[in-house]
Amino acid sequence: MLDEREVERLDVEAVNSAKTRQPLYAARKKIFPKRASGRFRQFKWLIMAVTLGIYYLTPWIRWDRGPYAPDQAVLLDIANRRFYFFPIEIWPQEFFYVAGLLVMAGIGLFLVTSTVGRAWCGYTCPQTVWVDLFLVVERAIEGDRNARIKLETAPWSASKLAKHICKHAIWVAIAVATGGAWIFYFADAPTLLVDFVTGQAAAVAYITVAVLAATTYVFGGLMREQVCTYMCPWPRIQAAMLDENSLTVTYNDWRGEPRSRHAKKAAAEGLSVGDCVDCNACVAVCPMGIDIRDGQQLECITCALCIDACDSVMDKIGKERGLISYATLADYQSNMAIATDPATGKIEPKRARENGKLNPGIAHFRLSRIFRLRTFIYAGAWSLIGVALLVALLSRDRLDINVLHDRNPQYVRLADGSIRNGYTVKLLNMVPEPRNIQLSIAGLPGATMTIVGVDEAPGRVMSVEVEPDKLKTIRVYVSQPLDQIKEGGTFEFVIKDMGGSETGTYVANFNAPEAGK
Amino acid sequence: MSEKHIDELSGVETTGHEWDGIRELNNPMPRWWLWTFYATIVWSAAYTIAYPAWPMITSATSGVLGFSSRADVSSELALAHGNKSAYLEAIRSDSLDQIMADPYLRQFATAAGSAAFKVNCVQCHGSGAQGSPGFPNLNDDEWLWGGNIAQIYKTIAHGIRFPGDEETHISEMPAFADILEPQQINEVAAYVVSLSGTPDTPDLVGAGAKVFADNCVACHGDDAKGNKELGAPDLTDAITLYGEGQAAIARQIRQPKHGVMPAWGARLGDVQVKELAIFVHSLGGGE
Numbered sequence: 001m002l003d004e005r006e007v008e009r010l011d012v013e014a015v016n017s018a019k020t021r022q023p024l025y026a027a028r029k030k031i032f033p034k035r036a037s038g039r040f041r042q043f044k045w046l047i048m049a050v051t052l053g054i055y056y057l058t059p060w061i062r063w064d065r066g067p068y069a070p071d072q073a074v075l076l077d078i079a080n081r082r083f084y085f086f087p088i089e090i091w092p093q094e095f096f097y098v099a100g101l102l103v104m105a106g107i108g109l110f111l112v113t114s115t116v117g118r119a120w121c122g123y124t125c126p127q128t129v130w131v132d133l134f135l136v137v138e139r140a141i142e143g144d145r146n147a148r149i150k151l152e153t154a155p156w157s158a159s160k161l162a163k164h165i166c167k168h169a170i171w172v173a174i175a176v177a178t179g180g181a182w183i184f185y186f187a188d189a190p191t192l193l194v195d196f197v198t199g200q201a202a203a204v205a206y207i208t209v210a211v212l213a214a215t216t217y218v219f220g221g222l223m224r225e226q227v228c229t230y231m232c233p234w235p236r237i238q239a240a241m242l243d244e245n246s247l248t249v250t251y252n253d254w255r256g257e258p259r260s261r262h263a264k265k266a267a268a269e270g271l272s273v274g275d276c277v278d279c280n281a282c283v284a285v286c287p288m289g290i291d292i293r294d295g296q297q298l299e300c301i302t303c304a305l306c307i308d309a310c311d312s313v314m315d316k317i318g319k320e321r322g323l324i325s326y327a328t329l330a331d332y333q334s335n336m337a338i339a340t341d342p343a344t345g346k347i348e349p350k351r352a353r354e355n356g357k358l359n360p361g362i363a364h365f366r367l368s369r370i371f372r373l374r375t376f377i378y379a380g381a382w383s384l385i386g387v388a389l390l391v392a393l394l395s396r397d398r399l400d401i402n403v404l405h406d407r408n409p410q411y412v413r414l415a416d417g418s419i420r421n422g423y424t425v426k427l428l429n430m431v432p433e434p435r436n437i438q439l440s441i442a443g444l445p446g447a448t449m450t451i452v453g454v455d456e457a458p459g460r461v462m463s464v465e466v467e468p469d470k471l472k473t474i475r476v477y478v479s480q481p482l483d484q485i486k487e488g489g490t491f492e493f494v495i496k497d498m499g500g501s502e503t504g505t506y507v508a509n510f511n512a513p514e515a516g517k
Numbered sequence: 518m519s520e521k522h523i524d525e526l527s528g529v530e531t532t533g534h535e536w537d538g539i540r541e542l543n544n545p546m547p548r549w550w551l552w553t554f555y556a557t558i559v560w561s562a563a564y565t566i567a568y569p570a571w572p573m574i575t576s577a578t579s580g581v582l583g584f585s586s587r588a589d590v591s592s593e594l595a596l597a598h599g600n601k602s603a604y605l606e607a608i609r610s611d612s613l614d615q616i617m618a619d620p621y622l623r624q625f626a627t628a629a630g631s632a633a634f635k636v637n638c639v640q641c642h643g644s645g646a647q648g649s650p651g652f653p654n655l656n657d658d659e660w661l662w663g664g665n666i667a668q669i670y671k672t673i674a675h676g677i678r679f680p681g682d683e684e685t686h687i688s689e690m691p692a693f694a695d696i697l698e699p700q701q702i703n704e705v706a707a708y709v710v711s712l713s714g715t716p717d718t719p720d721l722v723g724a725g726a727k728v729f730a731d732n733c734v735a736c737h738g739d740d741a742k743g744n745k746e747l748g749a750p751d752l753t754d755a756i757t758l759y760g761e762g763q764a765a766i767a768r769q770i771r772q773p774k775h776g777v778m779p780a781w782g783a784r785l786g787d788v789q790v791k792e793l794a795i796f797v798h799s800l801g802g803g804e
Contacts, residue, residue, distance in 0.1 A: 027548070408645030412656040412801065415754035417713075420801060422656070452627075452799050453620060477801045482755075 007313055009261065010034070010280040014291035016229070016299050028226060030152065033135065034145035034284040038308025047123045048132055056177070059184035063087070068468035069432030076186050082469070088393065089469075091430055100389045104382055111378035113241035115370045116326075117248045121235065121301035127227050128301060130178070130220035131287065134171055141167045145284060171221045172213070179212030225288045229299050236298075243329075245369050249302045250327040251282075251293045254339035255358070257347045259293075274349040275323050281313050282306035282324055292324055302326075320358060331363040338362065399437070399502040400428040401495045410511040419512045420479040427474070427495065429466040436498040437464050439476070443491035444510055447480040463498065478510065485512045608788050613666045616795060623795060630796025633789050637781065646800055650760055651776055658802035659756040662686055663745040665804045670794035674787075676780030677748070685780055688747040693732070694771040701728045706767035712741055712753040717763045 015029040061073035063086055070077065075084040083090040083098070090097055112119050121128060141163050142148045154160055183205045184192060195201040196209075219227050228235060242248065259276035260266050266273045276293070283291045285306060288299045292306045310324040338361055339352040352359050406422035414420055429435045440461040441449055448458035452475035456462065466472045480489070489510035496503045522531045524542055531540040546554075565571060568580040579585075604625045608616060616622050634646065641652045648654035653661065662672045675684040693702060703718070708725025710716040729741070736749040743751035750758065758776075759769050782790050797803070 406645075409643075409647035409654070409656060412647070412654065413755055414657050414802075415659045415751065415756055417755035420656075422801060450801075452801075453623060475799065 007277050007279045007281075007316060009278065010284045012280045012284045014283045014286070014294070015289040016225070016297075017289075017291050017294055019294070029289070031225060031287065031289040032145045032148045032152075033287045033305075034281075034309075035139060036285040036305040036308045038311055040304035040308050044123060044132065044303065044305075048129050051124055051126075051129050052133070056181045059181065059189040065089075065432050066468075068434070070188060072188055074185060075188075078186060089430070089432070091428075094396070097389060097393060100385055104385050104389075107378055107382045107385070110241050111375060111382060113238050114243065114246055114374050114378060117242060117246050118235070118238055118300070118302040121228065121238075122303040125301075127219060127232070128303065130174075130216060131224050133174060134220045134224075135287070137170045137174070138167055141170070168221070171217055175213040175216035175220070176209065178216045179209035182212050183208050225299065228288065228301055235301075243374065244333075245328050245330055245372060247326045247328055247365065248296055249292060249300060249304055249307060249324065250329075250332050251295070251324050252322065252327065252332065252335065253293065254332075254336045254347055255349050255352050256293070256323050257349065272346075272348055272350065274347070275314070275319050277313065277317065279313055281309040285309045327365060328369060330369075331365060334363050397502065397504060398430040399435070399495065399497055399504055400430065401493060401504045401506045402426040402428070403493055403506045403508050405509060405511075411513065413513070414479060417482045418479045419482060419485055419510075420477050421510050423476045423478065423493075423508060425474050425476045425493065427464060427466050427472045429468065429470055429472070432469045434468050435466050435500075437466050438462070438496045438498050439464055440494045440496075441478060441491055442494050442505075444478070444480055444484075444489060446484040447478055447491065447510075449476050449478045451476050480510065480512070485510075487512070487514075605788055608791055613670055613791060613794065616791065617666060617798075626792045626795040627799050629789070630792035630794070630799075633785065633793050634796055637785065638793070641778075646797070651758065651774060653758055653776075654756070655797050656800045656802060657756055658804075659751060659754055660745065660802065660804070661748045661750055661758075663804075664798075664802055666794055666798050668745070669797050669803070670790065672778070673793050673797070674780065674782030674790045677778040678775060679777060679780045682780035682783070686748055688736075688749075689775050690736070690749070690773040692772050697728065697732065697770075702767050702770050703763075705729050705733065706763050706770055709741070709752050709766050709770075710763045713755055 015031060058074050059072065062071050063073035063084075064071055065084070069082075069089070070084060072084065073086050075082075077084065081092045083095075088097075109120055138148070142151050151160060151163065180196070183196070183201075187205075192201060192205065196205060223231075253274070253276075256274040256276035258272060258274055259278040260271075260273045261278050263273045263277065282293065283306075285308070286292070287303065287305070288301060290297050290299045292300065304326065307324045307326070311321040314321050314323055335352065336347075338359060339347050339349060341348045341351065352362055354360070403426070404424040406424070410421075412420045412422070425439070427437055427439070429437070438461060439449075439451075441447060448460060449462065450456070450458045451462055451464070454462060454464070454474075458479070464472065464474060476493075478491075489512065490507055491510060493506045493508055494503065495505070522533055522540065523529070524531050524540065527542060529542045529544055532543045534541060545551075565578075566580065567582045568584050569577050570580065571578040604622065607619075607622055608626055611619075611622070616626055634642075635644070638646070642648050642655055643652070646655040653659075658664065660668070662668060662677070671684070672686065675682045675686070677686045678689070679685040697705070701724075704721040704725035705728040706725070707716040707718050707721035708729050711719070711722045711725075716722060729737075730739075733741070736747050737743055737752055738749075741752040743749045757765070759765060759774055781793070785793070
């Protein structure tokens with residue numbers, strides 16, 4: 001176990017601290033985050049691997065849909081207006097499923113934020129993930145914090161130049177790969193890769209990659225925390241999602257203050273001392289350049305790296321972990337009340353302890369805090385939409401009929417006196433297999449139909465071949481003998497998949513001249 | 518200029534103006550804003566060089582990139598025409614029966630015919646091809662000059678009673694006012710109406726049948742079903758061209774009206790006439 005004086009004190013300034021915050025027009029002060037290690041860092045590595053894996057690999061997953069549809073598991077086929085997601089195929093008119101998913105994503109963010117705070121920002125936001133990735137490269141080439149600061153202030157030399165070129169080259173490569181992965185969601189990935197490399201791909205592919213590569217490089221490599229602080233609206237919206245029971249990264253000053261580099265000496269002098277040894281480890285690892293000990297701040301993305309940094313120091317000096325921890329405001333306030341001397345109004349960390357251990361009255365996060373009215377409402381709304389979408393998805397039609405009734409002319413009198421109406425019938429075969437669709441008319445006694453292009457005798461039942469995954473437009477003429485015509489005649493077009501069980505109907509009108517004409 | 522004034526609290530220079538003791542800080546613009554502003558100036562200058570921009574006396578500068586929205590339209594139109602050319606060539610070289618047998622070509626021809634119809638035919642036949650008295654309804658299954666694809670094609674290509682086309686349909690019905698007595702005309706009109714409905718004067722039908730057999734069967738046939746070679750209409754069906762009822766029929770017997778249709782072959786070319794024929798055939802009455 002180390003003495004607190006043996007804990008190295010890092011020379012670091014929180015550049016975005018509320019106390020020293022720069023005016024907006026001043027040049028940005030660069031942040032050199034130190035490498036952190038611990039359970040949250042481990043967790044972040046895991047999330048990073050999963051999210052990057054999903055992003056880069058998804059377009060390469062194959063999914064056999066037979067010979068009439070692409071075999072890419074996830075494909076946004078803009079040109080043909082089809083969206084494929086594993087076994088699900090979505091036509092443009094079904095895009096509300098995607099809208100529903102976006103609504104679910106929104107409510108899901110509310111739910112997550114109200115329980116575990118800005119977890120989205122700290123772990124899964126692309127900005128966070130890519131900045132982390134860029135930092136890995138930076139660290140591998142230029143070294144950790146101190147080495148990087150040294151390199152930054154060193155005069156230009158061949159080695160400095162080489163390091164810079166190397167770092168930026170790798171950044172650009174990552175950026176291009178990032179932009180490159182995006183386009184594979186919109187076309188067959190293996191084909192597009194070959195086309196792209198050989199210069200055969202469409203201009204829009206190169207432009208998309210260029211734009212996304214540029215934004216990735218600038219946001220992830222150069223702008224970093226400024227994107228979160230100045231550009232992103234989400235941190236500001238999230239404030240409305242947080243309440244006193246939401247987890248946030250909290251510096252527990254009720255046990256940390258007064259901080260001291262010389263705790264033993266101060267204690268010997270009878271002064272009150274907290275657990276914080278003022279080593280600045282929490283500031284050094286912060287990618288946002290803040291000092292968490294200043295309290296909750298707009299800039300904090302709750303990446304929890306300061307928790308890792310502090311925990312390792314607490315381990316070294318033999319104190320309980322959690323001087324910086326995920327805590328709710330309610331817990332923090334109740335602990336603060338315990339630790340505050342009612343007489344002086346000052347923090348007395350002694351009050352939080354009994355026999356050198358934390359007071360049993362000290363509140364810690366309990367899972368039950370997650371279950372409260374607010375989260376139930378969010379979870380309820382989220383599940384409701386999810387169930388509705390699922391039911392709609394499972395019961396949706398893969399065979400559909402739309403009918404446009406001719407209005408000019410409204411009806412045609414034929415030589416035998418019967419009356420004919422014309423219809424433009426659209427048959428939607430929404431499966432990637434050719435289907436033989438039976439079209440029949442129900443109602444309208446005595447009526448028969450003919451289909452333009454089908455050389456069959458007029459009848460009440462016809463069959464139409466519809467290509468896989470296509471809409472087929474046919475012209476249908478329905479005639480009814482004059483003596484059978486009733487005013488306001490309606491009937492049904494009925495379709496049936498001959499090779500399956502799917503059916504569909506459309507109620508159509510039949511126009512006829514007024515009686516006696 | 519007033520003297521330089523530094524705000525004590527912020528240490529920032531003020532604009533030097535004062536309103537009731539209130540001064541405005543003269544903070545510099547954020548650098549990103551400033552550089553964006555400069556970039557837009559550079560961009561606008563480059564843009565006016567690259568693209569048509571500056572008005573001159575008779576025209577405008579054309580820009581070094583040579584962009585022109587009019588030229589773009591021309592090239593896009595040329596591309597569209599180019600895409601159609603394979604179909605048009607097929608329609609040119611294939612017979613009507615071959616076109617009708619090819620679903621894609623037939624669909625293309627129908628769509629093209631529909632467009633040509635809207636430009637050339639709607640003036641007489643109506644926008645829905647529904648016709649009007651004197652102008653036949655093309656949707657129905659009554660054809661004066663024949664309703665199969667070849668007959669429709671011939672009628673469109675050479676017209677009806679169109680001077681200047683050797684193959685045009687020329688036959689006409691004589692004016693029976695000069696041949697029959699008025700009473701005979703009333704009788705035969707009653708007979709003709711009786712073939713598809715109820716005449717005003719049923720007692721004249723018997724005499725009318727005699728008049729019909731003597732004067733009309735040469736063209737309209739013994740059964741009054743007409744003759745498409747001569748453009749003689751079927752008198753037994755529910756469709757009339759010049760109005761319904763005994764009076765209208767009698768008028769047509771006395772002094773027949775004869776429609777004229779231009780020969781479109783020379784005007785529109787063979788491809789478009791084929792397309793029109795296929796479109797008209799698709800309207801529901803095609804045989």
